Amino acid sequence: MTHKVNTPEAGPAGTDTAPYRTIDRLREAMAAGFGTGVSPLALGMALIDWSAHLAAAPGKRLELADRAARETAELMAHIAALATDPKAEPVIRPGPQDRRFAAAAWQNPPFSIWVQGFLLARQWWHEATHDVPGTDPHYENLLSAMVRQWLDMASPANLPFTNPEIIARSMQTAGLNHLAGMRNWCEDMARLAAGKPPVGTERFRVGYEVAATPGKVVFRNHLIELIQYAPATETVLAEPVLLIPAWIMKYYILDLSPENSLVRHLVQAGHTVFCLSWRNPTADDRDLTLDDYRRLGVMAAVEAINAILPGRGIHAAGYCLGGTLLAIAAAAMAGARDDRLASVSLLAAQTDFTEPGDLALFVDHDQLHSLENAMRQRGYLTAEQMLGAFRFLRSNDLVWSRMVHAYLMGEREPMTDILAWSSDSTRMPYRMQDEYLRRLYLENALAGDRLRADGRPVALRNLRAPIFAVGTEEDYVAPWRSVYQLHCLSDAELTFVLADKDHLAGIIFDPSQPGSHYRIATRGPDDTCLPPEDWLRAAAWREGSWWPAWSGWLARHSAAERVAPPGIGAAAAGYPALEDAPGSYVRQR
Structure with a gap:
């Protein structure tokens, strides 16, 4: 007698359940195409969890009722005070990053009253969705974020009859701003339907205005092109720099317009610079894994540079997801006693996902x-x-304010190199992205030494090369305290920089512009791991960009004697110059 064995696609007694699973997957795939990217079921569970626990917490309900009564009384008292003093102190002020109500016109009634009412309602709902006894913290944060989004949709700043700036603009133009706004909307919808980039991006052409640092593609495989940049100084530091950008967007975030190009800055500082340019995957690449990105990306680039410049250590630097991938590769190399990396630099890159931020x-x-x-x-x-x-997390800056200016004010915000880059997007292979989110974000496998590479565990504690890590004060993608946790995961010498601004501007910013600042401190191999707040108090505060500090750090960890610039590629070693930078992969759609 034979028996059927149950499998993941088989039910009791070997019943084939694959057709039924296919129906569920099709429904879920269709549902995922709508909305903000938040699962409706997850949001529903969050709402049920919150409402059930709130119903079971009479003390919390009484607290919210009392808060509503007090805030209403304070608002009424403020309105009464305005009758005798138009400059009466407001009950509540916008947060430091909320620029919606910064214009002077918002300080006058009735607009100031509407702002006060809106901010008080937003504050009340924040309290209502937090600290409800028994509520799951993840559901609490998810529901609070959704409520904040719904409230922000109805902000006085987004409505034409409650925004004094729109009213003033309408009076100045006799209503022509609305006609211009309609024209802008029609143009944007036509471009969206045709799959064209936003208006103004044509002024930032890849290879001309951006990604224009001279160089050659010296290696290509299925996943990457490796670009070697032409030298700009008579002598260079012996050790080259390898830049590893995130695969989520095109590589030239590191080589924007000349004044914002980290690549150009390094070349002009006397470094030999290589940079990965990731392929834009298609459906045929669905089975590429996270380890494929390590092997065909980071490791293939290391092999190529080692052949072009044999015997020289490599200063490897990764930005965002590229930095996380570099940390995995560097730890794997350290575990195999591969010492080809002279240093490791992680720019706004997480290795511990215990506190992964708003994502x-x-x-x-x-x-x-x-x-x-x-x-x-x-x-x-x-x-x-x-x-x-990302738009969901920063809807005021990335959605509503732009819509107000373009469609209600009738004014387009000027296109910049970073905005043009952000519209030049890439895809992410199914298996790799699933592994990345599940293994790193959900399971925190990298920090827990549960990843494997080449048959061995990946342990960040194996890193011995000096590390330079950068976090940014306003980073909502890789919060700086999360980036800082590398201090507790590695025993290597670690220099940590806390830059101002956010995930993009804090990393890519013209160093000649005034007003920037950063904090910096170095921890020795035998020093203890300080809590982030203690580090913040102890670190040195400096004005300007951290770029020169990093370039100087790289020089201190390089050979003292500078050398003549190397040639581009090495045809004899199998790495000829294939084409001019920025190459072909960056142009893939």
């Missing part, structure tokens, strides 16, 4: 399940799905 709102088992099914159907995650999460 954690989109990462739980239900939402990953929904995302997996959407990616399984296409074979990749579209950039629009990923960008939807």
Whole structure:
């Protein structure tokens, strides 16, 4: 007698359940195409969890009722005070990063009253969705973020009859701003339907205005092109620099317009610079893994540079996800006693995902399940799905303020190199993206030494090369306290920089512009790991950009004697110059 064995696609007695699973996956894939990227089931569970616990907490309900009564009384008292003193002290002020109500016209009634009412309501709902006894913290944060989004949609700043700036603009133009806004909207919708980039991006052409630092592609495989940049000084430091950008967007975030180009800055400082340019994956690349990105990306580039410049250590630097991938590769190399890396620099890159920031709102088992099914159907995650999460997190800056200016004020914000770059998106292979989110964000496997590479565990504690790590004060993608946790995961010498601004501007910013600052401190191999707040008090505060400090740090960890610039590529070693930078992969759509 034979028996059927149950499998993941088989039920009791070997019943084939695959057709039924397919129906569920199709429904989930279709549902994932709508909304903000938040799973409806996850949001529903958050709402149920919050409302059930709030219903069971009479003390919390009484607290909220009391707060509502007090805030209403304070607002009424403020309105009464305005009758005798138009400059009466407001009950509440916007947060330091909320620039919606900065114009002077918002300080006058009735607009100031509407702002006060809106901010008090926003504050009340924040209290209502937090600290409800028994509520799951993840659901609490998810529901609070969604409520904040819904409230912000109805902000006085977004409505034409409650925004004094729009009213003044309408009076100045006799209403022509609305006609211009309609024209802008029609143009944007036409471009969106045709798959064209936003208005103004044509002024930032790849290879001309951006990604214009001279160089050659010296290596290409299925996943990367490796660019070697032409020297700009008579002598260079012996050790080359390898830049590893995130694969979520095109590489030239590191080589924007000349004044904002980190690549150009390094070349002019006397470094020999190489940079990865990632392929834009298609459905055929659906089975590429995170380890494929390590092997075909970082390790292939190290092999190529080692052949072009044999015997020289490599200063490897990774930005954002590229930095996380570099940390994995560097730890794997250290575990195999591969000492080809002279140093490791991680720019706004997380290695411990215990506190992953606001993106954690989109990462739980239900939402990953929904995302997996959407990616399984296409074979990749579209950039629009990923960008939807970023827009959700910063909707006031990335959505509503731009819509107000373009469609209600009738004025387009000027296009910049960073905005043009952000619209030049890439896709992410299904399997790799699923592994990245599940293994790193959800399971925190890198910090827990549970990743494997080449058959061995990946342990950050194996790192011995000096480390330079950068976090930024306003980073909502890789919060600086999360980036800082590398102090507690590695025993290597570690220099940590806390820069101003956010995930993009804090890393990519013209060093000649005034007003920047950063904090910096170095921890020796035998020093203890300080809590982030203690480090903050002890670190040295400096004005300007951290770029020169990093370039100087690289020089101190290089050979003292400078050498003549190397040639581009090494044809004899199998690495000829293939084409001019920026190469072909960056132009893929």
